[in-house]
Amino acid sequence: MIRVILLAAGLAFAPAALADAGAAAQAWWIWPLALFALSFALGIIAVIAGVGGGVLFVPIVASFFPFHLDYVRGAGLVLALTGTLAASPTLLRSGLASLRLVLPLALAGSICSLAGAVLGFALPVNVVQTALGVLILAVALLLWAVERPDVLDEHAHAHFDWRSRRGVLGIASFGGIGFIGGLFGLGAGWANVPVLNLLLGVPLKLAVGTSGLAISLINSSAAWVYIGRGALLPAVAIPSILGVMLGSRIGARLLHGMPSVMVRRIVITVLALAGARALLRGMGVWP
Amino acid sequence: MKRDPQELYALWLEFGTRLVFAFALVCLALYLSGVLPPFVPLAELPRLWTLSAAEMMRAAHAPGGWSWLHYLRYGDYLNVLAIALFALLTLLCTARLVPAFLRRGERGHALLAALQVLVLIAAALNLFH
Numbered sequence: 001m002i003r004v005i006l007l008a009a010g011l012a013f014a015p016a017a018l019a020d021a022g023a024a025a026q027a028w029w030i031w032p033l034a035l036f037a038l039s040f041a042l043g044i045i046a047v048i049a050g051v052g053g054g055v056l057f058v059p060i061v062a063s064f065f066p067f068h069l070d071y072v073r074g075a076g077l078v079l080a081l082t083g084t085l086a087a088s089p090t091l092l093r094s095g096l097a098s099l100r101l102v103l104p105l106a107l108a109g110s111i112c113s114l115a116g117a118v119l120g121f122a123l124p125v126n127v128v129q130t131a132l133g134v135l136i137l138a139v140a141l142l143l144w145a146v147e148r149p150d151v152l153d154e155h156a157h158a159h160f161d162w163r164s165r166r167g168v169l170g171i172a173s174f175g176g177i178g179f180i181g182g183l184f185g186l187g188a189g190w191a192n193v194p195v196l197n198l199l200l201g202v203p204l205k206l207a208v209g210t211s212g213l214a215i216s217l218i219n220s221s222a223a224w225v226y227i228g229r230g231a232l233l234p235a236v237a238i239p240s241i242l243g244v245m246l247g248s249r250i251g252a253r254l255l256h257g258m259p260s261v262m263v264r265r266i267v268i269t270v271l272a273l274a275g276a277r278a279l280l281r282g283m284g285v286w287p
Numbered sequence: 288m289k290r291d292p293q294e295l296y297a298l299w300l301e302f303g304t305r306l307v308f309a310f311a312l313v314c315l316a317l318y319l320s321g322v323l324p325p326f327v328p329l330a331e332l333p334r335l336w337t338l339s340a341a342e343m344m345r346a347a348h349a350p351g352g353w354s355w356l357h358y359l360r361y362g363d364y365l366n367v368l369a370i371a372l373f374a375l376l377t378l379l380c381t382a383r384l385v386p387a388f389l390r391r392g393e394r395g396h397a398l399l400a401a402l403q404v405l406v407l408i409a410a411a412l413n414l415f416h
Contacts, residue, residue: 089301234366
């Protein structure tokens with residue numbers, strides 16, 4: 001299976017090598033095909049590493065594909081939206097996501113996500129790209145920090161009251177996370193889960209499921225901004241959605257047979273490289 | 288017997304997601320097979336997708352806001368409709384929650400669901416353009 005992932009990744013980056021010769025620029029279909037291959041590989045890796053596909057998709061595609069950042073952010077947002085929509089019914093039925101818990105958090109997240117999406121179209125692209133680079137480097141650092149099993153509390157069971165001080169802090173945090181998600185087209189599960197678990201005392205499994213449910217609501221609001229601004233290009237968004245969904249299904253089947261710690265370390269390294277590339281591209285050092 | 292709002296939301300979302308996924312696959316097949324012509328010529332894409340969304344809309348004379356609904360005879364905009372339906376799903380499912388919470392006397396949750404619906408409607412209407 002590692003060979004399949006490597007093959008898909010190789011197919012994904014082949015057009016980038018051809019682009020220098022100008023060959024890939026002539027054939028439009030090479031890029032959506034490469035995008036499908038990359039998204040497929042990311043879908044497998046994301047499930048095994050326990051991160052959302054969007055956080056890998058946006059920086060990698062923004063750094064190594066010719067699409068303008070607007071379409072990459074749009075595709076990343078919709079990719080996270082469709083993935084969480086598909087998973088939410090099962091999570092809700094099995095009690096691994098709480099609708100009542102998510103309502104105040106998603107409301108704050110949705111409002112701020114709209115603001116983030118609108119701001120993303122108002123700012124110069126190099127500013128958004130630089131900020132994306134900084135954010136992705138921070139995410140890589142965060143993932144590396146929570147790699148230690150004692151960081152997240154698996155047995156947390158505090159009763160959540162959103163009118164309490166911690167509840168208000170949680171709502172404010174989801175506002176901030178929603179803003180970042182809308183601005184960069186990310187699902188932001190990497191931030192939702194620590195806030196739910198460490199700040200609000202939600203048990204880890206419930207935090208993971210509830211984060212997915214929150215993303216489906218929060219990204220729905222920002223998606224309208226991207227649709228209205230013409231930033232959802234079907235040739236970019238559709239291959240990405242299909243690739244990640246197909247890859248995630250295979251990743252879920254392989255979950256128990258793969259060395260997840262090693263995959264997670266690879267993901268952290270890839271994130272650090274993509275973050276550095278986005279940062280340098282935004283600053284004009286490596287265009 | 289009254290269903291719990293969480294169960295009701297899961298039921299509506301599951302049905303809606305399956306329906307929209309099937310619709311999205313049909314739209315994609317119509318687009319890729321060339322049964323429906325694209326509004327933006329496919330050969331033009333490598334030039335246009337390097338432009339920002341605003342620049343691309345000007346260069347391709349593409350419709351903004353909800354105007355794209357008039358262009359559903361084109362394969363690319365039919366696919367945009369499929370994506371928009373995904374975003375519409377949460378709005379419909381959350382709207383269904385309001386009476387479900389009210390029937391159970393959970394006014395706080397009903398209010399939160401109603402506010403979420405208002406935010407999603409405002410977003411869909413492009414009030415934040």
